[in-house]
Amino acid sequence: MNKKHSTLRRVATAVAGGVALTVALAACSSGGAAGSADSGSASDITAALQKKSSITVWAWAPAVKDIAKSFEKKYPNVTVKVVNAGTGNDQYIKLQNAIKAGSGGPDVAQIEYYALPQFALGDSLADLGKFGMSDLESKYTTGTWNSVNLNGKLAALPQDSGPMALFYNKTVFDKYGIAVPTTWDEYIAAAKTLHAADPNAYITNDTGDAGFTTSMIWQAGGQPYKTSSDGKKVTIDLQDAGAKKYADMWSQLVDGGLVSPISSWSDEWYKGLADGSIATLAIGAWMPGNLETGVEAASGSWRVAPLPTYEAGSAATAENGGSGDSVMAASTNKLVAAGFVKYMNAQEGTQISMDAGGFPSTTADLSSSKFLDAAPDYFGGQEINKVLAQASKDVVKGWSYLPFQVYSNSIFGDTVGQAYADKANLNEGLKAWQKSTASYGSEQGFTVTSK
């Protein structure tokens, strides 16, 4: 019996000792809190970059890996681990999971402009304004700055931008004698001509894309989403003047069977772009990089023109895609993370991005002669950047996304997609989309006004 007692006591002592040790260690290790400070000046950041540390970056843009290498050369004590955690929505799901779990997330994340409000709402993003970056405003285009400056907080630094333009296959146009359309009416006429001449060819493809639809409503002057400054009240009106204007126009193409039923970014889509059966793309200015790597066979055939408008002689476009980079609020190394974001999007990193085919958001680059004079062979020597830079100036002002846009976009197929499938008028689809989005908002506790 004696033996048992002493064994028990020994075990108890060991456990107690272990606990004490753990507590002591925990207390000691909390000294590393300096890196997770929520604010800092430029000198704080520079100081932090001299110390040994590492950060994790979640990004899918291919240039980021090269930027990280370059950054590590400049600041040898910092290790930057770049992880491709998925493209767009796939990554957002993981980010949301990590935020909910309270761990497992990165220090820096690439987030598209339309998704930023959603993450900013939950206070998941660090305010870069507190790290002295608000004075970088003049470096960027108004459009992109407005996309990252939300509710008085700087949620991200713009990485690239995507003002929409019309990419068209000149070979196909010349073959059928189609002139480059400058208005949407001309575009529809071109669609009819093309499809009549070659039933296998279409002016463009469309199976319904939330990003495309919201950008087009943007260009038409619509402002369907309004959020109060406290982020709790939301108004949705997908049938306002701009939305209707777009839907009435585009329905003519969809209902008339004038758009190819191929989904964007599928292997069939790449094939269609290569062989000319998809003749144009109304898409963001970042497309040249994708065309050059994914559609090699059509090199020399494609050109760029301003996006067609609703009134002859006017110029208007919208942002389509494009992302910024944010520092996560849960990061324990914010100073270094902020330093990396600044390097990537406001310093040497911008050139590396451009070399990889990214379309800049920085005004200096957009107006530099090196940029504007570029005449890539892929586009038959056309100085495409002049067209695209002009587009970034013509972005319609006043647009904002919903604080739950990511979700809303995910149910686009369920709602507007049905209108595509049934070849019904797109307005019906937009109404259904509005209804589902509004009910989700109410479910999540927002006060939703659905017009």
Add this chain to the structure above:
Amino acid sequence: MTVPNTTAATITAPKRSRASVSPKPTLGRKIGAGMVRPKSIPLTVIMAILVVYSLLPLFWLFVGSTKTQSELLNSFGLWFSGPFSLFQNIGETLTYDNGVFVRWLLNTLLYVVVGAGGATFLALLGGYGLAKFTFPGKKAVFAVVLGAVAIPGTALAVPTFLMFSQMHLTNTPWAIILPSLISPFGLYLIWTYAQDAIPSELLEAARMDGAGEFRTFFTISWRLLTPGLITVLLFTLVATWNNYFLPLIMLSEPTWYPLTVGLNQWNQQAQTVGGQPIYNLVITGSLLTIIPIVVAFLFLQRYWQSGLAAGSVKA
């Protein structure tokens, strides 16, 4: 529990069945008294149609692996076209992105060896216990385990994810391995197999000799369960090799991806700014992913057939 004396006996029973008369499936095998039935060509032709159906996509996969990315987009799917690039594709698949495919392959092997191996071991022990012992709570065990089969994976996915993230297990191999250690089907299979394959008299004799239960199991019993064991091993092997949904949720970074999730990411890669479609690598990677399993099944044919037999009979 006495051994039920049924007519549909298992491999070890003395009754003659065609499986025991000719344990290895051979061409033109004989039935019972040695009569050979005439071969039927029409029947063979009909079955051949089924084979074509089964093999068509795999043939497509092979043909696709021999094409370059641009040829893939330009040619007819079911026949070769352009320069024969199989080895080039394989090389590129293995080296793309600093050889991440090889990393994924090693990850999958880890999950399979530890996961399927562990699952087989647990099922072996558990099935044996259920078959050969009476213990309090046994009925509850049955009910609970069989009920578990009906639960959809997604019912478990989110709570498991949330649980694991509290324990900092997400984004680690444990998040994949732990859930794959449970194979209710394996448990069931071993249970049915053990009932007949291990005579209770054997166990009684061992007990009389004073041998402990584990000793008996590890020296005598498990050998008798070999066909069942290999069947469970093979099926858990396929399940863990092809595991997709759970790793998709649990892993946020490609370091620990198994091949399935990695291939899917490569497929999605085309959908990005400046992204490169690498369908030729997706296809070649898929081909490389399938081969090990196919080989495993070919080599271990004998075993899983008899194992399945026991399992299906006892339902």
Add this chain to the structure above:
Amino acid sequence: MSQAQPVARVRRTPHKAKLDWSGWKFVGPFMIVFAFVLIAPVVYSIYLSLFKEQLIGGNQFVGLANYAQAFTDPKLWDALGRVTLFLIVQVPIMLAISLAAALALDSARLYLSSFFRIAIFLPYAVPAVVATLMWGFMYGTQFGLVRNINDWLGTHLAPLSSNWVLVSVGNINTWEFIGYNMLLFYAALRVIPVDLYEAAELDGAGTFRVIRSIKLPALRPAIVIGVIFSIIGSFQLFNEPNILRSLAPNAISTYFTPNMYAYNLSFSGQQYNYSATIAIIVGVLTAVIAFIVQLTGSRKEA
């Protein structure tokens, strides 16, 4: 009476005197892991289903409100209806083909039967991701195999259109599992005692009579298992439609199957509580149906 030495368990008392826990030594390891990876999440799932967490407003206890909402949710009923339809059509077709193939293999009248066996089983070894990717490439109406077929035969097949997408998913599923089910049946056929065949031959029974009277009854347990696993698989349908969705975003909705609905509720909508509720409802439904099938199947046995 000394208790120092362990006594042989078989004592004088005829009725159970002691509870013998030694079986737990073997079942224990399985059950411990089981409790961790299955029971704990289920319990947590039930807990989650009783709460509601909102982006604005935080977490609140709502009792059975989520369940009430689920019962009147048209998306859930749409999804359940779809998998039930899938179940009623695809499972019999798949099992019938597997059965016919197993019988053909067993008849010993095939040339190259081992080759057939392996070839038909091969698709089972293919991961669902790869299978769906392959079929997805082939279903393309602009550049895929279907386009070629349409050109040659003048048909207008559109596997990824709303009307046909469920069939296309069913096809992938059938392709994946025919071999597995065929082997399940084949293995059961192989253990039929030879005496039965000898007796039948003496009685002059023909092939079909043999099939009807000997093989099918012997197959009953295997068929019941096959049906149960297929039912469970149908209700849990997720992998194939989910991966195919990028090619058919309008035909396959986010609530195409109950599992997809639960998945999207969690991971797109961050509505974890409602997602848990849906999952529990579907899980219970599946278990009940599987149980009923089990009962009906084994009741008819002698």
